Amino acid sequence: xxxxxxxxxxxxxxxxxxxxxxxxxxxxxxxxxxxxxxxxGKSPELIMSIYSNxxxxxxxxxxxxxxxxxxxxxxxxxxxxxxxxxxxxAVTPYSGNTGKLIFGQGTTLQVKP
Amino acid sequence: NAGVTxxxxxxxxxxGQSMTLQCAQDMNHNSMYWYRQDxxxxxxxxxxxxSEGTTDKGEVPNGYNVSRxxxxxxxxxxxxxxxxxxxxxxxxxxxxxxxxxxxxxxxxDGTRLSIL
Numbered sequence: 001x002x003x004x005x006x007x008x009x010x011x012x013x014x015x016x017x018x019x020x021x022x023x024x025x026x027x028x029x030x031x032x033x034x035x036x037x038x039x040x041g042k043s044p045e046l047i048m049s050i051y052s053n054x055x056x057x058x059x060x061x062x063x064x065x066x067x068x069x070x071x072x073x074x075x076x077x078x079x080x081x082x083x084x085x086x087x088x089x090a091v092t093p094y095s096g097n098t099g100k101l102i103f104g105q106g107t108t109l110q111v112k113p
Numbered sequence: 114n115a116g117v118t119x120x121x122x123x124x125x126x127x128x129g130q131s132m133t134l135q136c137a138q139d140m141n142h143n144s145m146y147w148y149r150q151d152x153x154x155x156x157x158x159x160x161x162x163x164s165e166g167t168t169d170k171g172e173v174p175n176g177y178n179v180s181r182x183x184x185x186x187x188x189x190x191x192x193x194x195x196x197x198x199x200x201x202x203x204x205x206x207x208x209x210x211x212x213x214x215x216x217x218x219x220x221x222d223g224t225r226l227s228i229l
Contacts, residue, residue, distance in 0.1 A: 031215070099215050100146075
């Protein structure tokens with residue numbers, strides 16, 4: 001079992017729709033969760049961080065965390081073609097405060113005009 | 114505000130050659146990391162440095178060495194390059210050190226390395 005799992009996609013949504021990206025993780029002790037966006041040929045860029053159960057909203061992005069189900073998701077409202085990218089879920093393992101992250105393989109999102 | 118700077122951006126090596134990838138951050142971060150990214154494999158941690166003066170192995174350390182030169186700089190060395198080390202290498206940093214929750218990592222632009 002992979003430590004952080006994401007559906008590789010591609011996930012295709014029409015412009016203006018809600019894109020829902022999902023991630024599951026295996027380490028129950030994980031405390032910190034991040035979503036990164038990576039455009040083709042570019043470096044990962046932080047979109048959201050979430051540390052407690054529930055929803056966290058930032059503009060068109062909402063991160064959702066459910067520690068009991070070991071599940072974290074990212075919703076993108078009013079999707080735009082510029083949102084087309086690979087979205088990486090990252091989780092800190094329960095191994096002390098080293099800052100290490102375990103990344104999922106990423107989900108490729110395609111927003112069609 | 115430069116953030117995390119990596120050099121070089123591109124490099125082609127022959128099998129057996131050595132080289133050092135450089136990384137520097139200007140955010141006064143304690144922790145620094147080296148990743149490699151291969152198609153279908155995601156980002157895999159090679160080495161990390163939780164604080165100045167310490168380094169630890171990550172998921173895929175074989176064939177690499179690192180040096181935390183000072184708080185700003187963290188270099189990655191390939192002693193004898195192999196075609197399997199062809200990849201995109203990313204350096205990252207984060208503000209760690211005694212916090213209850215981990216802080217996000219900030220990435221450099223990457224080094225695209227090809228080994229023939």
